[in-house]
Amino acid sequence: MSSNEMLSILRETRVFQGLSEEHLNLISSCGNLVTFVKGETIIREGQQGHPLFVVVKGQVEVVLPRQVTGQSIDRGTRIKISDVRPGYCIGEFSLIDKKPASASVIASEPCELIEISRPDWEKIINSSDELAKNIYKNMLLIVIKRARQKIKELDICFY
Numbered sequence: 001m002s003s004n005e006m007l008s009i010l011r012e013t014r015v016f017q018g019l020s021e022e023h024l025n026l027i028s029s030c031g032n033l034v035t036f037v038k039g040e041t042i043i044r045e046g047q048q049g050h051p052l053f054v055v056v057k058g059q060v061e062v063v064l065p066r067q068v069t070g071q072s073i074d075r076g077t078r079i080k081i082s083d084v085r086p087g088y089c090i091g092e093f094s095l096i097d098k099k100p101a102s103a104s105v106i107a108s109e110p111c112e113l114i115e116i117s118r119p120d121w122e123k124i125i126n127s128s129d130e131l132a133k134n135i136y137k138n139m140l141l142i143v144i145k146r147a148r149q150k151i152k153e154l155d156i157c158f159y
Contacts, residue, residue: 003028009114013054015089015138023131030120036060036107043091043105050101051117052091058111060084062103082146083108092139095121 006028010016016027033056036042042060043050064079081103084090090105095118116124125132 006031006033006114009056010054012087013089013114014087014142015054015092015135017138019131019134023128023134026127026131027116027124030124031114031116033112034115035112036110038107038109040107041104042107042113043101043103045101045104047101048094049118050091050094051115052089052095052121053105054089054114054116055084055086056112056114057086058107058109059086060090060111060113061106061108062090063106064103082150088142089139092143096136096139 003025007021007024010019010024010027010031016024019027031054034053036058042053045064061083062081064081084105090113091101093099094101125135
């Protein structure tokens with residue numbers, strides 16, 4: 001993928017919305033385009049040190065799996081948390097708090113994602129206070145939107 005194509009994609013994402021060309025160029029130099037087939041696990045619940053992913057094409061599903069590999073968790077059923085579409089990110093919780101993944105992410109259809117490793121993420125965030133502030137603000141808005149949607153879903157389920 002050319003750097004112009006990567007920049008074009010980054011401009012359209014929610015997490016990098018409103019950033020300067022200089023900042024987008026830095027992020028572009030750190031991102032790699034990766035593909036996943038339908039049903040492929042992108043992040044496993046409990047996984048440590050995974051990268052940030054931004055969905056470019058396709059859709060992924062965030063779930064709490066019935067069982068977690070290497071743990072004695074049996075939920076009885078898989079629990080769907082949300083669908084994530086192009087422009088949105090996954091893996092941001094663990095990237096920020098450095099804890100294991102709190103859910104699994106599975107490709108619900110063939111998809112392309114931009115992958116930013118933890119060291120590259122640190123490089124991006126530490127490069128500029130303004131950049132960090134804008135990215136974290138965008139991430140917070142994404143998380144709030146997801147939380148509000150989940151509240152609506154729960155309200156419908158119980159009333």
